[in-house]
Amino acid sequence: MDTLNRILIKYFKRDLEKVTGVQIDSSKVEKGDLFFAINGGNNYINDALERGASLIIGDNRSLINDDKVIKVENTIEILQELAKIYIKNLKVKVIGITGSEGKTTTKDIIFSVLSEKYRCIKTQGNYNNQIGLPFTIFSLRDEDQVAILEMGMSSFGEIERLCEIAKPDFAVITNIGDSHLEFLINRENVFKAKTELLKYVLEENVIIYGDDFYLQNLNGIKVGQDNNNNYIISDVISTFAGVNFSLNNEKYSIPLNGIHNCLNSSFAIVMGKLLNLNIKEIQKGLSNIKLTNMRFEKIYKSDKIYINDAYNASPVSMKASIDTFRDLPTEMDKLMFLGDMLELGENEIAYHKDILDYCLKMKDIKVFIYGERMKKALDILRTDKIKYISDKEEMIKIIQPLKEVIILLKGSRGMKLEEIII
Structure with a gap:
């Protein structure tokens, strides 16, 4: 990281120990790292020093006085400014x-x-x-x-x-x-x-x-x-x-x-x-594609296959996931467990109702839903073709006795549907 070290010396106008890496999590700091103490990170400056950090950038509220600690007005702004200078070079x-x-x-x-x-x-x-x-x-x-x-x-x-x-x-x-x-x-x-x-x-x-x-x-x-x-x-x-x-x-x-x-x-x-x-x-x-986890990820568990697409969800991605799941060529029985979609604003229930309407068109796929928004949408539809599940333990009980099934999990990150994989 010769370029970064030259930038740091020039930016702070002082000689500094050589930096070999950068961290924003003190628990991951290794010897030679630069640690940015952001979002309450001042509380972890001593931890970073003990782990061997060669430089720490914290804000002015820090009470720690050490040659390796540089105090600034806004740590996040300095993080951004140094990154801007670094990539430019x-x-x-x-x-x-x-x-x-x-x-x-x-x-x-x-x-x-x-x-x-x-x-x-x-x-x-x-x-x-x-x-x-x-x-x-x-x-x-x-x-x-x-x-x-x-x-x-x-x-x-x-x-x-x-x-x-x-x-x-x-x-x-x-x-x-x-x-x-x-x-x-x-x-x-x-x-x-x-x-x-x-x-x-x-x-x-x-x-x-x-x-x-x-x-x-x-x-x-x-x-x-x-x-x-x-x-x-x-x-x-x-x-x-x-x-x-x-x-x-x-x-x-x-x-x-x-x-x-x-x-x-x-x-x-x-x-x-x-x-x-x-x-x-x-x-x-x-x-050779290797996707980040929880993006229509196939997980094999004895006689079950989980499709873990539970990293996040929006109306567009929910329909895309449902379509892809529907079109998978397989003789296995199909089940869908769909959780709430978050951050959709004042019309959120209408978006959930639209998804459930979409699910009603699916043939030979059992649909289970989880979350208060999904429940409110189902209450409007008044259909027994979709079942509301109030907790994940109940979901697991439904899944456990099943054999030769493929199960789609789709919902926003806050719903953590991957927790039902057994």
Whole structure:
């Protein structure tokens, strides 16, 4: 981390011990790390020192006086500013990915494809906000060539701030959906917030979902199934193991289920072409995809298969998950356990009712729901084709005696439906 050490010495105008890594969690600090004491982190400065931190940046309220501790007015602002300076001094191409759904999966696929030719890093887990993105930037090393950064938000100005820090060279906007309506009220505002990214990236380096109502009139490289797109998805064939499809008549296969993953993979194919990968390299990257956990993840338990898609949920992603599950070619009996979708604002019950209406069209699939919003929606529908379950222990009791079944778990993160996997 020679570049970072030069930046730190210049920024703080003093000689400092050499930094070998960066942490924001004191329990993960190792000898030589720089520890940012954010969000109450002053309480853990002594812990970081004992673990061998070579430098600590805390705020002015800290009572600890040590040559290794630098006190600042706002630790998060310094984290962001140093990350901004750091990435600017690296020879790295930056890809910013945003959208209401599919960000993480698209990030994972792009990483898999581009890693066939370049040394890449990507956002880990859900580190996609005002703290997580700069922290991810500090995982870059001088020899890295591509940074694939997920950009999340819940309100106006947040994407813009992330772009100010990371200065993306390329952008992917996956779609405009109903996530964060609790804060942004409607999709028009989601569109405005997500597209703050566009003023930082040349339109020839912007990849967008061309079938999306809000994105279709933007300038950029459009990907989708409609014929007016620059890259057209066609000839989709689903199997239990994944999907085969064509993009502008070039054939590809992915070890993922769902037509929505043809779209996510197509974003990666186009990005690969922009960065001069050939078809063979791209397909090899697609074949080696390793998704972040809880994204339609198949978990095998004796005579049961769980589809753990329980990381998060919105109306769009819920329907996509249901469709993908419905279309899985299998002789096994199918059950769905669906939890509440959070952060949908004042119309949240209407969104849940719409999902339950959608479920009523499913044939030969038993549907169970969990959560107060789902229950309120079911009370409106008054149907006995969908069963409300009040607690997870009851869900487990339903599942335990079953054999040769495949079970979909889908809900927002706060519902933690993965806890019923036995």
